[in-house]
Amino acid sequence: xTKVSPIISIRNLKIQFGEEIVHEGLxxxxxxxxxxxxxxxxxxxxxxxxxxxxxxxxxLEGTITVLGEKIGSLxxxxxxxxxxxxxxxxxxxxLFSSLTVGENIQIPLKEMEHVSDEFAREMAFIKLKxxxxxxxxxxxxxxxxxxxxxxxxxxxxALAVDPEILFxxxxxxxxxxxxxxxxxxxxxxxxxxxxxTVIMVTHDLDSIRRLCDRIAVLVxxxxxxxxxxxxLDNKHPWVREYFHGVRGKAALAGFKE
Amino acid sequence: MExxxxxxxxxxxxxxxxxxxxxxxxxxxxxTVREAEPLCxxxxxxxxxxxxxxxxxxxxxxxxxxxxxxxRTMQDLEYKGHRIELRSESRAFKTLSSRLSPxxxxxxxxHKPYSxxxxxxxxxxxxxxxxxxxxxxLVVFLGQVATGLFSTLLHPSRLRxxxxxxxIERFGVNAIPIVSLLALSLGLVxxxxxxxxLRRFGAEIYTINLxxxxxxxxxxxxxxxxLVAGRTGSSITAQIxxxxxxxxxxxxxxxxxxxxxxxxxxxIIALILVLPLLTFVANIAGLVGxxxxxxFSLDVSPQLYMHRINEAVTLGSxxxxxxxxxxxxxxIGLVSCFEGMRVKGTAESIGICTTRSVVEGIFLVTIVDALxxxxxxxxxx
Numbered sequence: 001x002t003k004v005s006p007i008i009s010i011r012n013l014k015i016q017f018g019e020e021i022v023h024e025g026l027x028x029x030x031x032x033x034x035x036x037x038x039x040x041x042x043x044x045x046x047x048x049x050x051x052x053x054x055x056x057x058x059x060l061e062g063t064i065t066v067l068g069e070k071i072g073s074l075x076x077x078x079x080x081x082x083x084x085x086x087x088x089x090x091x092x093x094x095l096f097s098s099l100t101v102g103e104n105i106q107i108p109l110k111e112m113e114h115v116s117d118e119f120a121r122e123m124a125f126i127k128l129k130x131x132x133x134x135x136x137x138x139x140x141x142x143x144x145x146x147x148x149x150x151x152x153x154x155x156x157x158a159l160a161v162d163p164e165i166l167f168x169x170x171x172x173x174x175x176x177x178x179x180x181x182x183x184x185x186x187x188x189x190x191x192x193x194x195x196x197t198v199i200m201v202t203h204d205l206d207s208i209r210r211l212c213d214r215i216a217v218l219v220x221x222x223x224x225x226x227x228x229x230x231x232l233d234n235k236h237p238w239v240r241e242y243f244h245g246v247r248g249k250a251a252l253a254g255f256k257e
Numbered sequence: 258m259e260x261x262x263x264x265x266x267x268x269x270x271x272x273x274x275x276x277x278x279x280x281x282x283x284x285x286x287x288x289t290v291r292e293a294e295p296l297c298x299x300x301x302x303x304x305x306x307x308x309x310x311x312x313x314x315x316x317x318x319x320x321x322x323x324x325x326x327x328x329r330t331m332q333d334l335e336y337k338g339h340r341i342e343l344r345s346e347s348r349a350f351k352t353l354s355s356r357l358s359p360x361x362x363x364x365x366x367x368h369k370p371y372s373x374x375x376x377x378x379x380x381x382x383x384x385x386x387x388x389x390x391x392x393x394x395l396v397v398f399l400g401q402v403a404t405g406l407f408s409t410l411l412h413p414s415r416l417r418x419x420x421x422x423x424x425i426e427r428f429g430v431n432a433i434p435i436v437s438l439l440a441l442s443l444g445l446v447x448x449x450x451x452x453x454x455l456r457r458f459g460a461e462i463y464t465i466n467l468x469x470x471x472x473x474x475x476x477x478x479x480x481x482x483x484l485v486a487g488r489t490g491s492s493i494t495a496q497i498x499x500x501x502x503x504x505x506x507x508x509x510x511x512x513x514x515x516x517x518x519x520x521x522x523x524x525i526i527a528l529i530l531v532l533p534l535l536t537f538v539a540n541i542a543g544l545v546g547x548x549x550x551x552x553f554s555l556d557v558s559p560q561l562y563m564h565r566i567n568e569a570v571t572l573g574s575x576x577x578x579x580x581x582x583x584x585x586x587x588x589i590g591l592v593s594c595f596e597g598m599r600v601k602g603t604a605e606s607i608g609i610c611t612t613r614s615v616v617e618g619i620f621l622v623t624i625v626d627a628l629x630x631x632x633x634x635x636x637x638x
Contacts (some may be wrong), residue, residue, distance in 0.1 A: 084288055097603035097604045098604060098605035109287070113290060113291055115322075119294055119326070122325065122329065123287075123321070123325060126325060126357055141602070142602075143602025161287040161288070162286060162287040162320035162321055193352060193356060194320065194353075
């Protein structure tokens with residue numbers, strides 16, 4: 001990676017819930033244009049880290065800087081301004097259940113950018129097709145969609161305002177291998193076409209291998225960051241177990257040779 | 258910091274002899290579409306020559322929204338018979354626009370507006386049909402609950418005692434303060450109004466009869482039922498509804514546990530047991546409320562007050578009120594569980610079903626109470 005100023009940088013982060021310390025002294029830099037994976041065991045605080053970056057929970061110590069603006073010290077206006085620079089796909093899709101898919105996608109356009117109704121609708125159609133949904137899905141309610149379609153609709157909403165940063169929380173979890181691989185393709189094409197920076201929390205070793213430029217492994221309340229090659233040589237027992245366990249071996253077979 | 262700077266989009270128009278040259282400059286982004294869209298819309302108002310040129314050389318930044326806006330404008334102009342020429346199109350612009358080009362959304366076929374009158378008529382039809390099916394479903398559900406209750410009678414081991422006791426605490430014990438307060442103030446109000454009217458005949462001592470009989474026969478049980486319908490009915494519906502959305506109800510089914518036994522029967526039994534007890538509390542509190550008023554403003558001693566009540570209220574009056582309570586409890590439990598099981602999919606549906614549960618509960622309780630009042634007065638209790 002060449003030295004460009006990072007799009008997201010985290011310094012000395014500490015997050016604590018009651019007695020339990022989730023992160024302590026965590027540092028992380030994410031460069032523009034990369035696909036950055038975050039992995040870790042259950043309960044290692046992957047989603048907590050993402051929520052902290054998104055400003056959904058405030059850390060005890062440390063600073064998080066996104067696009068040069070400090071999260072947590074944001075004034076209301078700059079926060080709104082920043083929010084139109086990122087899109088988030090939550091684990092369960094988090095579509096608004098009382099709105100149709102089309103209305104869900106239009107919400108960020110209408111509420112944040114105040115574009116005309118007609119343009120919002122056309123953009124929603126475009127994004128809908130971009131993520132591989134059909135035109136008739138526009139009028140469906142989230143309860144009528146399958147798991148994979150919910151993820152795609154959520155992605156379309158996250159992409160609605162053409163964000164620079166895309167957060168994905170377990171995008172391929174719960175998808176069949178064909179849909180998962182199609183989703184990986186989609187993320188790659190979108191990154192290449194739209195100059196996205198993608199931050200994805202995932203357990204899917206296939207996605208990691210295909211997509212991620214760099215990976216952060218959350219262990220011992222800190223992050224071990226590196227490319228897949230570098231992490232394969234890492235000596236930390238949990239990292240070894242993760243990449244060289246039965247599943248890791250199967251998914252990454254032939255990667256180093 | 259500079260990354261957040263966005264230049265406002267502009268559309269330069271240069272008229273030459275046979276053609277017009279458009280030069281979009283600045284940032285054409287989703288964030289600036291609000292400013293860019295009027296520029297493009299203004300184009301369609303103007304009268305333009307046949308040959309139009311779009312020069313993209315000074316277009317600085319763009320994303321799908323900006324590209325689509327330009328493309329849409331060009332498509333519109335082409336449709337009107339203009340010839341469009343694109344100049345200095347960058348590669349990135351081309352890849353983006355080629356990804357968008359197959360998207361020509363057609364909206365007309367989907368929107369078919371109805372007139373105001375038609376819409377109301379359709380609404381009326383939907384409401385009537387829904388009401389019919391709602392009644393059918395409720396009757397079916399009543400049958401299911403009845404068979405469920407009957408089979409628990411045959412197999413008492415299937416009765417979930419702990420669950421029933423837990424719900425008795427939540428629905429009954431925890432409701433005592435609010436029920437007493439409400440009944441107390443109603444007793445006060447009744448006594449106050451009654452005394453004012455009866456005083457004109459010099460019969461103010463009969464306030465005691467009025468208060469005690471109306472509380473025992475009607476007010477105590479009715480106010481308890483209405484309060485429980487609002488307080489407990491809504492909570493039952495919301496809880497069962499969320500369990501349905503989370504597929505917890507499905508999980509119960511797959512574990513071989515019937516939701517009827519686990520969720521519905523214990524709640525209904527708890528309500529049937531709790532409502533008479535709460536009614537009794539409400540009756541006592543109502544009498545206390547009436548007593549406060551009577552003792553202080555009519556100068557009646559507490560002993561006399563008790564004595565008059567004893568004379569006025571027959572055992573029949575007491576039972577008329579008291580026996581309605583388990584029936585009302587069953588109605589509330591039935592309606593709230595029924596509405597809970599009807600929740601489907603969305604968060605909105607929980608709100609709708611909870612509202613309906615409370616409204617239907619209170620409605621049915623009041624109707625049944627009116628019918629019973631007529632019945633009892635005809636029978637002469």
